[in-house]
Amino acid sequence: MIISSQIQDSLELRFSGLACRMNARGEKIISLGLGEPDFPTPKEIIEAANNAMLSGMTRYSNPMGLPDLREAICNKLLHDNKIAVLLQNVIVTTGAKMALSLALGALIEPRDEVINILPCYPSYIPQILIAEPQAVIRNIDMKRDDFSLDLALLEKILNPKVKAVILNYPHNPTGKMLTEDEWSALTDLLLRHNCWIISDEIYEKLSFTEIAHFSPASVLALAPRTITINGFSKAFSMTGWRIGYMVAPDSIMKKICLLQQHMNTNVAPFIQAAAKTALSLPKEYLNFFKTKLASNAKLLEECVSFAPSCFRLYPCSGGLFAFMDISQTGLTSDEFSSGLLERYSVAVTPGINFGPAWDDHVRVSLCADTDVFATGMQRIKDFAGSMK
Numbered sequence: 001m002i003i004s005s006q007i008q009d010s011l012e013l014r015f016s017g018l019a020c021r022m023n024a025r026g027e028k029i030i031s032l033g034l035g036e037p038d039f040p041t042p043k044e045i046i047e048a049a050n051n052a053m054l055s056g057m058t059r060y061s062n063p064m065g066l067p068d069l070r071e072a073i074c075n076k077l078l079h080d081n082k083i084a085v086l087l088q089n090v091i092v093t094t095g096a097k098m099a100l101s102l103a104l105g106a107l108i109e110p111r112d113e114v115i116n117i118l119p120c121y122p123s124y125i126p127q128i129l130i131a132e133p134q135a136v137i138r139n140i141d142m143k144r145d146d147f148s149l150d151l152a153l154l155e156k157i158l159n160p161k162v163k164a165v166i167l168n169y170p171h172n173p174t175g176k177m178l179t180e181d182e183w184s185a186l187t188d189l190l191l192r193h194n195c196w197i198i199s200d201e202i203y204e205k206l207s208f209t210e211i212a213h214f215s216p217a218s219v220l221a222l223a224p225r226t227i228t229i230n231g232f233s234k235a236f237s238m239t240g241w242r243i244g245y246m247v248a249p250d251s252i253m254k255k256i257c258l259l260q261q262h263m264n265t266n267v268a269p270f271i272q273a274a275a276k277t278a279l280s281l282p283k284e285y286l287n288f289f290k291t292k293l294a295s296n297a298k299l300l301e302e303c304v305s306f307a308p309s310c311f312r313l314y315p316c317s318g319g320l321f322a323f324m325d326i327s328q329t330g331l332t333s334d335e336f337s338s339g340l341l342e343r344y345s346v347a348v349t350p351g352i353n354f355g356p357a358w359d360d361h362v363r364v365s366l367c368a369d370t371d372v373f374a375t376g377m378q379r380i381k382d383f384a385g386s387m388k
């Protein structure tokens, strides 16, 4: 297999790996790098996995996923997302990441175009190229002032060769969520064109403002060409369990299932049992975490307003991150992140990791405890002070 030179190690992992090694050496690093909830997996979920293992759910099973988990997912989709689907349209995968890979593998053919919006989750481009090395990736950048979509530009590049557009709201790395009006303009545009929509909704449950989550597959006319991707990593702090799912119309599900059978066989049944328990937790269980994300987002805004000659920030609304504009410091995102880590022991992720035009931003994870985050903000202010 020829691996495209565009497929590189993730800078996110490089910086957080460095932070871990520094921590192991006894240096007290504040890690605002990784996108990982900082609370343990709820004990109900762990107990469900233990019980399932003890009861013998340790064997090969249905490649689509256990029917009772898929039924719970169908109910969740109906109630939370207004998406009405049958069991046959839901497949359980090893994380949202594998769902994305399977979807792209099933959809994309040589020379198909895929629209990718930058900045983006760093695995999208490698995943497109792994799925189809001859795919043509049409990257477009969000607007720099408020991370909104340039719909005129999107309309311009949507042509019959475009097989799919990837959407991700709440968004990694900006924390952007689209308002009702923005969704309405976007769905109007997508209704006028005939491409697939891959909607990555992994941060769905982590909206911490009044902006409500929206799933494009809830628009009846878009549902037959929308693939919805979600998972358990972020909402249930299950990043290491590797479980996610995908909802896809019959027209593509057969191919997706073939790929799943020959690549993964199935997701471990005891992990699926645990995921079913996760879906049964009361909705309020995440409130404490969302409150923390909102408080940290506010602390970051205060930090930015303290150093307006260095930083700018468009407020984030959901997900685990904010994307801070550091252009006025004159540093590249790598220089900024390295300086902050080496001199002030705070790890963030360079914006270049999320798209070539975003080297004047850094991603700040909001996941830390509020007092730790506040110390991180003080150190960022000190770093800004040292640049005057």
Ligand code: PLP
Pocket: 035, 094, 095, 096, 097, 098, 121, 168, 172, 200, 202, 230, 231, 232, 233, 239, 243, 244
């Ligand atoms: N999609 C986005 C936008 C992400 O940020 C991530 C993980 O960081 C994933 C998908 C992958 O999630 P999972 O852990 O379920 O594979």
